[in-house]
Amino acid sequence: MVVTVLGSSGRTGRHIVRLLVRQGHQVRAGVRDGRxxxxxxxxxxxxxxxxxxxxxxxxxxxxxxxxxxxxAAGAADPDPAAVALIDRDGxxxxxxxxxxxxxRRYVQLSAQFADAPDQGDRLVRSILYAKQVSxxxxxxxxxxxxxxxxxxxxxxxxxxRVTIAGHLSAGRVPRQDVAAVIAACLTEPRSxxxxxxxxxxxxPVPAALAALxx
Ligand SMILES: NC(=O)c1ccc[n+]([C@@H]2O[C@H](COP(=O)([O-])OP(=O)(O)OC[C@H]3O[C@@H](n4cnc5c(N)ncnc54)[C@H](OP(=O)(O)O)[C@@H]3O)[C@@H](O)[C@H]2O)c1
Numbered sequence: 001m002v003v004t005v006l007g008s009s010g011r012t013g014r015h016i017v018r019l020l021v022r023q024g025h026q027v028r029a030g031v032r033d034g035r036x037x038x039x040x041x042x043x044x045x046x047x048x049x050x051x052x053x054x055x056x057x058x059x060x061x062x063x064x065x066x067x068x069x070x071x072a073a074g075a076a077d078p079d080p081a082a083v084a085l086i087d088r089d090g091x092x093x094x095x096x097x098x099x100x101x102x103x104r105r106y107v108q109l110s111a112q113f114a115d116a117p118d119q120g121d122r123l124v125r126s127i128l129y130a131k132q133v134s135x136x137x138x139x140x141x142x143x144x145x146x147x148x149x150x151x152x153x154x155x156x157x158x159x160x161r162v163t164i165a166g167h168l169s170a171g172r173v174p175r176q177d178v179a180a181v182i183a184a185c186l187t188e189p190r191s192x193x194x195x196x197x198x199x200x201x202x203x204p205v206p207a208a209l210a211a212l213x214x
Contacts, residue, residue: 001185004028004066006050006094007073009039013177015083016072018044020137023183023191028066034148048085052090059097068105069098080126087182091134095141105192106143110135111180112151112168112197135195146185147195150178163201164208169200180205188212 003020007013008029020027021044029040030050037047052073063069071094075086091108098106110131113119117128138145151171158176178211182200183192184205190212201208 001067002026002028003068003070003114003186004030004048004063005045006069006071007032007109008043008045008047008050009036010072010074011155012175012178013072015039015109015158015176016070017045017167017181021045022060022188025186028062030062030073031153048098052086052094053208056093056100058095059094060100062093063098063101063103066098066101066103068096068107068186069103070107070109072182074109075127078123078127080123083123083126083130086130088122088130088133088199091131092137093162095134095138095143099142104144105186106138106141107146107148108135108138109182110147110149110195112149112170114116114149115167115195139195144192145184146191146193147194148182148185149197151176151197151199160205161200162205162208163199163203164194164196164212167176167195168197168199173200177205181209184209 003025008017017029027045029045029050032051075082114128114131117132135147156174159175188209
């Protein structure tokens with residue numbers, strides 16, 4: 001499959017790109033700025049500039065020819081204005097651009113509690129509300145979608161074992177395991193047109209996804 005990954009230079013994005021390349025996909029590693037291409041050097045992917053703050057037409061051009069778009073981008077600055085620009089409006093724009101580019105499949109890395117965002121401090125709330133909006137846009141789109149609502153991300157090594165459910169209490173998950181789940185979604189029909197919470201756990205990734213209800 002031809003897969004475009006938004007936020008490829010990020011800590012989770014790099015894991016996703018590396019894994020998809022290893023699995024034999026043709027990966028377009030989206031970076032927000034040409035100067036960030038070096039951040040994806042050596043991953044085996046083709047760098048493409050994909051800034052969520054540009055005009056929608058530019059994103060349509062970037063996505064054209066992709067079977068799948070994965071959004072692992074997020075605002076570097078937790079200021080609510082930056083979060084609204086990238087995690088809400090930028091992520092929503094990317095969904096609309098993928099529809100126009102005739103992309104079939106779209107996977108969004110969201111955050112746990114984005115579907116119940118009235119919690120946490122001001123900064124956490126602004127992130128959750130932003131993701132709630134873009135998650136809803138994806139859910140209501142014409143794309144075959146998955147929303148992965150990950151718990152707190154860590155840089156511990158992945159274990160390949162996770163807990164996936166409609167709703168979980170607060171928890172954590174290594175970025176490497178998030179990448180494994182997102183990559184596995186591309187070949188697991190049970191992950192289509194649904195959202196779920198994700199933590200580390202005891203179930204191997206393929207089995208955890210296969211156990212999702214139809
Ligand atoms: N932190 C948590 O505990 C947690 C929990 C659940 C979900 N999440 C979400 O998971 C996602 C990945 O998190 P992470 O910690 O792996 O992210 P990260 O390391 O901060 O990487 C974020 C990525 O987004 C890119 N980006 C920023 N602005 C952009 C723009 N305008 N256009 C395109 N790309 C842009 C960054 O590019 P540069 O490298 O050029 O800056 C980077 O590649 C984020 O959406 C985050 O909100 C986080």
